Each structure stands twice: as C-alpha cells, then as structure tokens.
Amino acid sequence: MIDDIRDTPGGWPRGPAPLPSGEWDDYGADAAPLPLPEEPGPRRGWLRRHWRWRYLKWATYAAFALLVVVLGWLIMFVPVSRTAQPLVPPQIVLETRDGTPIARKGPIMAEPVRIARLPRHVVEAFTAVEDRRFYHHWGIDPQGIARALWNNVRAGGAQQGGSTITQQLAKLSYLKLDRTMGRKLKEVPISFWLEAWLTKDQILERYLSNAYFGDNVYGLRAASMHYFYRQPERLTLTQAAMLAGLVKAPSTLAPTRNYKGAVAREKVVLQAMAYAGFMTPDAARAVKPAVVDHRPSASMPAGSYFADWALDQARAVTEDAGYETVTIRTTQDRQLQRLAERITRRSVPAGAEVALVAMRTNGDVVAMVGGKDYDRSKFNRAVQARRQPGSTFKLIVYLAALQSGMTPDTLVDDSAITTGDYRPENAGKRYRGQITLRDAFAASSNVVAVKLYSQLGSKAVGRAARSLGITEPLPANASVALGSAGVSLLDLTAAFAGVAADYAPVEPHAIPREEKGFLGRLLDGREDIGARTRAQLRDLLAANVSSGTGRAAGLAIPAFGKTGTSQDSRDALFVGFAGDLIVGVWIGRDDNSSLGRASGGGIPARMWRDFMMGAIPGAAPRAPPPPEPEPAPDLIPDVDLPPEIQFDPDQGLVIDGDIGGNNVRIDRGGLRIDPGAETQRRLDQIDQRRQQIQRAVDAASLQAEEQARRNEQTAGPQR
Numbered sequence: 053m054i055d056d057i058r059d060t061p062g063g064w065p066r067g068p069a070p071l072p073s074g075e076w077d078d079y080g081a082d083a084a085p086l087p088l089p090e091e092p093g094p095r096r097g098w099l100r101r102h103w104r105w106r107y108l109k110w111a112t113y114a115a116f117a118l119l120v121v122v123l124g125w126l127i128m129f130v131p132v133s134r135t136a137q138p139l140v141p142p143q144i145v146l147e148t149r150d151g152t153p154i155a156r157k158g159p160i161m162a163e164p165v166r167i168a169r170l171p172r173h174v175v176e177a178f179t180a181v182e183d184r185r186f187y188h189h190w191g192i193d194p195q196g197i198a199r200a201l202w203n204n205v206r207a208g209g210a211q212q213g214g215s216t217i218t219q220q221l222a223k224l225s226y227l228k229l230d231r232t233m234g235r236k237l238k239e240v241p242i243s244f245w246l247e248a249w250l251t252k253d254q255i256l257e258r259y260l261s262n263a264y265f266g267d268n269v270y271g272l273r274a275a276s277m278h279y280f281y282r283q284p285e286r287l288t289l290t291q292a293a294m295l296a297g298l299v300k301a302p303s304t305l306a307p308t309r310n311y312k313g314a315v316a317r318e319k320v321v322l323q324a325m326a327y328a329g330f331m332t333p334d335a336a337r338a339v340k341p342a343v344v345d346h347r348p349s350a351s352m353p354a355g356s357y358f359a360d361w362a363l364d365q366a367r368a369v370t371e372d373a374g375y376e377t378v379t380i381r382t383t384q385d386r387q388l389q390r391l392a393e394r395i396t397r398r399s400v401p402a403g404a405e406v407a408l409v410a411m412r413t414n415g416d417v418v419a420m421v422g423g424k425d426y427d428r429s430k431f432n433r434a435v436q437a438r439r440q441p442g443s444t445f446k447l448i449v450y451l452a453a454l455q456s457g458m459t460p461d462t463l464v465d466d467s468a469i470t471t472g473d474y475r476p477e478n479a480g481k482r483y484r485g486q487i488t489l490r491d492a493f494a495a496s497s498n499v500v501a502v503k504l505y506s507q508l509g510s511k512a513v514g515r516a517a518r519s520l521g522i523t524e525p526l527p528a529n530a531s532v533a534l535g536s537a538g539v540s541l542l543d544l545t546a547a548f549a550g551v552a553a554d555y556a557p558v559e560p561h562a563i564p565r566e567e568k569g570f571l572g573r574l575l576d577g578r579e580d581i582g583a584r585t586r587a588q589l590r591d592l593l594a595a596n597v598s599s600g601t602g603r604a605a606g607l608a609i610p611a612f613g614k615t616g617t618s619q620d621s622r623d624a625l626f627v628g629f630a631g632d633l634i635v636g637v638w639i640g641r642d643d644n645s646s647l648g649r650a651s652g653g654g655i656p657a658r659m660w661r662d663f664m665m666g667a668i669p670g671a672a673p674r675a676p677p678p679p680e681p682e683p684a685p686d687l688i689p690d691v692d693l694p695p696e697i698q699f700d701p702d703q704g705l706v707i708d709g710d711i712g713g714n715n716v717r718i719d720r721g722g723l724r725i726d727p728g729a730e731t732q733r734r735l736d737q738i739d740q741r742r743q744q745i746q747r748a749v750d751a752a753s754l755q756a757e758e759q760a761r762r763n764e765q766t767a768g769p770q771r
Contacts, residue, residue, distance in 0.1 A: 171287060177321055181325075267306045278346065279295070300317065357422030410635045433640075435541075439538060446535070453504050463488060541627075552629040590612055604654065607661065607671045633664065
C-alpha cells in the first residue's frame with residue numbers, strides 16, 4: 053500500500069485510483085466520499101432574542117434614569133409640607149398709626165378642618181361628587197378617567213373631568229391652573245408622591261382647607277361661616293351638600309348671588325351620594341334645600357391709594373402667616389390723610405387730576421392721594437404715573453454743581469443761549485446777566501440750568517440723581533435739566549426728603565421700619581451727599597420760597613421747596629419740606645393736555661402751604677398787626693349854637709324845639725313829635741267824633757239784620 057501512495061502536487065498524500073463509476077468500496081480508499089460539511093448559516097432566531105434582551109436592558113436603564121430624575125424633581129420642587137400651608141395669601145387688615153382700620157385686603161380664610169371632627173355626611177358629600185373612589189385608588193383613578201371619557205363622548209363635549217381629589221390638591225399646591233397636557237402629566241407623579249407621604253384623611257383635609265367656595269372665600273371653615281354662620285363641625289346634610297356643590301363653579305354658584313343655581317347643584321350632590329350608596333334615593337329626594345344665613349362683617353373700606361400701595365409691602369412681612377387674618381399697622385397718619393384729602397378736593401382745575409405725597413424724614417409715608425376719586429379711578433398718580441417734574445428737577449442739577457465745588461454765591465451767566473440746537477428761554481424772556489447760583493435757583497432760570505448741565509455732563513447729573521434715590525434712566529440730553537425725564541411724585545418727594553434728612557437716599561415705605569444705626573448706614577454701601585452740600589441745598593430751597601417762584605408757599609416757620617412747571621403747562625408741581633415733613637403736590641391731566649396758565653407757583657404751592665399750615669402747629673403765616681387808630685377829630689364845632697340846636701356826644705347833633713305849640717326833636721333815633729295842649733285837645737275831639745260815627749254805624753247794622761230776620765219769618769208760612 054505504501055507503494056501505491058503517490059504524492060500530490062501540493063505534497064498531500066492521495067489514495068488509490070477510484071473505481072469505475074457505480075462501484076464503491078465500502079471501506080478503505082474506495083469508500084464513498086463523505087459529503088462536504090455545509091457552511092454555517094445565520095442564526096436568525098438567536099439574533100432576534102439577542103436584540104430583544106438588549107432593547108429590554110436599555111429600556112430598563114432609561115426607566116430607572118427617568119425614575120431617578122422624577123424622584124429628584126419631586127424631592128427638590130414638590131415639598132409635601134406646602135400642602136399644609138395656605139395656598140393663597142391670608143387676608144390683611146391695614147391700620148393707621150393709631151390703630152384705625154383703613155382697608156381689608158385679600159381672601160376670607162379660617163383655620164384648617166380636621167376630618168375626624170367633621171360629620172360623616174360632610175365627607176360623603178364631597179367625595180361623592182368630587183371623587184367617589186377616593187379611599188380606594190392611589191392618587192390616579194383609571195376607572196374615573198374612563199368613566200369621564202365615556203360620558204364626554206356620549207355628551208359630545210367635555211362635561212366631566214377625571215381628576216381625583218389628590219390630583220386637585222396637587223394642582224392647587226404646585227401647578228398653574230391652566231388646561232394643558234403638560235400640567236396633566238405633571239399631576240400624575242405628584243399625586244403618587246402625595247399618596248406615598250400622606251394619609252387619605254390628610255389629603256382630604258388639606259384639599260378642603262384650601263378649596264375655593266366663591267365670594268372670595270377659601271376653605272371649608274370660612275365657607276361654612278360665610279354662608280351659614282356655623283362651624284363646619286355642625287353642618288347639616290343639606291348645608292354640606294350645598295357647599296360640596298359650589299366647588300365645581302364657585303364664582304357662578306355662590307348662593308349669596310345665585311341661590312337657585314346653588315340649590316340645583318345641591319340636588320346633583322344628593323343624587324351622587326345616593327348613587328355612591330351613602331343614602332337611599334328616597335332620602336336624597338326628601339332633603340330640603342339649605343337656607344343661607346349670610347352675616348357680613350363690619351363694613352370697612354375696600355381700599356385706597358395708600359392701601360393699594362402698602363399691600364405689597366404688607367405681604368412681604370406676612371410670608372409665614374397662616375390661615376387667620378393678619379393685622380398690619382402702617383405709617384399713615386389718620387389726621388394728615390384727612391387733611392390731604394380735604395385740600396386736594398378743592399381748587400383743582402376742571403378736568404385735572406391731583407396727587408399728594410407726605411412723608412417724614414425717615415421715609416414714613418403719612419398721607420397719600422393718587423387722584424380726585426378712588427372709586428372712579430384706581431390708578432395711583434402719586435406712584436404709578438411717570439410725569440415730567442419740570443423745574444423741580446433742577447434740584448438735581450444744582451446738587452451736581454455743588455458737588456463739583458460751586459457754592460450758592462458762585463456767579464453764573466443768566467443770558468440767552470444763542471448757539472446750538474437746543475435754545476430754551478427763561479419765563480417771560482427775562483434775563484439778569486451775572487447772578488449768583490442762589491438767585492438763579494430762586495428765579496428758576498432755565499438757561500442757567502441748561503448751561504450747568506452742559507458744563508457738568510450727563511454722568512455727573514446722573515450720579516447726583518442716584519445719590520438722592522432717583523433710579524429712573526436719564527437720557528443724555530440737556531432738556532433733562534428742565535425736567536423732561538419722567539419720574540414719579542413719590543420718588544421726587546423722597547429726593548427732597550434726602551435733603552431734609554441727615555441721610556440720603558430716603559426710601560419711602562408704608563410699613564414701619566427700624567431706624568438704622570451708624571454702623572448700618574456705614575455698611576449699606578450708599579454714598580451720602582454730605583452735611584455741607586445738604587446745607588447749601590437748603591440755602592437754595594429757602595431762597596426759592598422766600599424770594600423766588602415759590603413765594604406762595606411761605607410759612608411762619610422756615611420753609612424749603614421748589615416749583616415745577618413742565619412744557620406747555622402739562623404738569624404743575626411744588627415739592628418742599630418744613631420741620632420733619634416733606635410734601636409733594638402735583639396737578640395735571642391724564643391725557644397730558646395743557647392746564648392753561650397753571651404753574652407750580654400757583655395752585656400746587658398754595659395747596660402745599662395749606663397742608664403744612666394744618667399739619668404743623670404754628671406754621672400758619674401771622675397776619676400783619678392792624679394799624680394803630682388815629683385820634684378821632686374834634687366833632688364839637690367851636691361856634692355858638694341857638695338853644696334849639698345842641699351837640700350830644702352820644703346822639704350827635706340834636707334839634708329840640710317848639711313848633712306850632714308842639715315839641716319836635718330830631719336826633720340819631722329819628723324824628724319825634726310831642727303834641728302840645730291845644731293840639732292834644734283837637735286830637736281828643738277828633739277821637740270823640742270818630743267814636744260817635746262808629747256807634748251810629750253799629751246801630752244801623754243791627755236794625756238791618758233785625759229787619760231781614762223778620763222778613764224771613766213772614767215768608768216761611770207762604771211756602
């Protein structure tokens with residue numbers, strides 16, 4: 053066999069020659085060749101299973117990551133403790149400094165309810181109509197959602213919602229009240245989160261304590277007292293059913309305004325209670341409608357310009373307040389507020405509005421008027437309006453001048469501007485040449501203010517404005533020197549307060565604040581204008597009142613102020629201070645039209661003076677003493693008078709004499725005649741003759757009456 057082995061060209065041994073076709077040896081070299089092994093094909097089933105497991109693994113990882121993200125979001129942004137707090141700000145009662153209530157702001161609320169103390173029918177009424185399976189689901193009710201969808205399809209529109217009480221609490225506590233898919237998706241994890249941390253009774257308690265019941269009433273306890281004047285622990289079945297029905301549309305169904313609608317909704321609640329098995333249908337139909345017992349609280353002003361402005365500040369100090377009404381004492385002075393309202397109601401041009409702000413040097417606002425009629429317009433022109441301050445803004449320009457090194461005695465050029473594009477003129481085109489800074493301020497020179505602005509620059513004026521608390525952006529324009537930039541009367545008055553106080557800027561406020569000490573002022577990062585500059589500004593402001601455009605505001609005590617009139621007399625202002633009281637007065641029209649010939653030195657200055665006279669004892673200007681009477685001339689003539697003519701010191705010239713036998717006297721009392729004897733005899737004769745004639749007339753009258761009676765008796769039988 054070895055001899056038969058032949059080498060193949062490739063070096064591999066080759067077997068004996070094959071046998072003829074069809075003849076195969078079962079063994080050995082002539083055995084039939086084995087079939088070649090098949091190439092391994094793709095294992096499709098195994099691949100499908102492999103990718104299926106991979107997808108499942110990735111889905112598991114993604115779900116776990118999503119769960120971690122959702123849990124992190126819930127932990128950070130959905131604190132469960134928030135549901136135990138009032139979901140709307142509490143009601144606030146604002147008082148004056150002496151404790152007089154001036155306004156009630158915010159919703160009506162009361163302390164939370166406890167499910168264990170409520171009658172059983174109260175819980176049944178709310179769960180029957182709001183969430184029938186409340187005690188059986190985990191925050192989301194698939195059956196309720198399916199039922200609502202089916203009923204909506206049958207009704208052809210959105211008639212029912214599938215939200216559970218847990219979802220409604222989640223919406224009230226954490227989400228916006230908009231109807232979007234995003235909000236509905238957020239409700240799901242929050243609802244599971246609340247169900248995981250709170251019991252069912254806790255969820256229901258917090259929902260009932262914050263639900264809205266109409267009439268600005270929030271919470272079951274407040275609603276029970278508001279509509280039935282009883283605590284929720286004593287609610288009857290019919291009262292509980294009516295309150296449960298209000299939650300669907302509280303503004304529409306409030307029984308104080310829509311009693312029929314509230315009764316109809318109460319019947320729906322009773323039917324839902326019967327359907328849920330809480331009572332029989334016959335018992336539900338037998339329940340009589342609830343009777344409303346609404347007892348309004350003591351009347352109190354709903355608001356005022358001052359109260360509206362003070363509300364935000366009051367909210368800031370009541371962030372941690374609970375459900376009960378909070379009383380906040382403000383800085384308002386009741387007497388000064390009445391004085392301000394009385395003064396601003398008079399002397400205002402027809403069609404014009406008025407605003408007044410009065411504050412102390414520490415920023416306490418003691419009086420505020422934002423318009424002639426709060427009931428007609430709630431727009432507060434003392435705070436919200438940005439009007440041109442006119443020449444009152446020159447205080448800022450002159451402050452920048454003093455900070456640059458000038459003094460009230462520095463000479464400035466009060467002559468017409470003849471170059472440049474902006475050429476303002478003085479009032480009446482009066483120019484005084486070289487005058488002191490004091491005289492220029494007193495006369496309210498426009499050209500001097502513009503020249504100072506051009507000399508100092510916009511940045512210096514802007515720094516001066518910020519040092520007095522005016523943060524409004526000021527355009528880099530020379531017209532700013534004449535008050536072309538809008539500013540509120542409140543901020544403008546606070547700027548003058550910075551000159552009156554020992555510290556600037558002054559922050560106006562309605563809620564009392566603690567006074568800052570020296571260290572507090574040193575560390576607050578503000579730059580004070582300095583005592584020297586403040587004294588120089590007072591010098592300028594005093595000159596304006598004593599000898600300038602503000603003479604109408606003069607008082608018996610030192611007064612400091614500045615007039616202001618905007619272009620075309622659209623605004624007229626006077627802002628100033630006396631003692632520790634700073635007052636700003638503005639008049640103008642809401643449509644920004646002209647006031648005619650009005651100016652800051654007219655009505656505003658006089659209103660400012662009248663307010664100061666009523667607010668500060670001894671501020672009223674003293675009347676000049678009356679001139680000493682001149683000695684009376686000697687009225688007794690140095691002549692000889694006849695005896696009938698005499699001079700009496702009391703009666704004056706007297707004529708007393710006999711005329712025709714009668715005594716005649718003429719004096720200051722008039723003419724008197726005393727008849728003589730002959731005249732008296734004649735008068736007696738005349739009187740006797742008059743009496744005889746009267747007796748004759750009386751006798752004739754009696755005879756005529758007797759004759760008429762006889763004739764009547766005679767004619768009687770003939771009839």
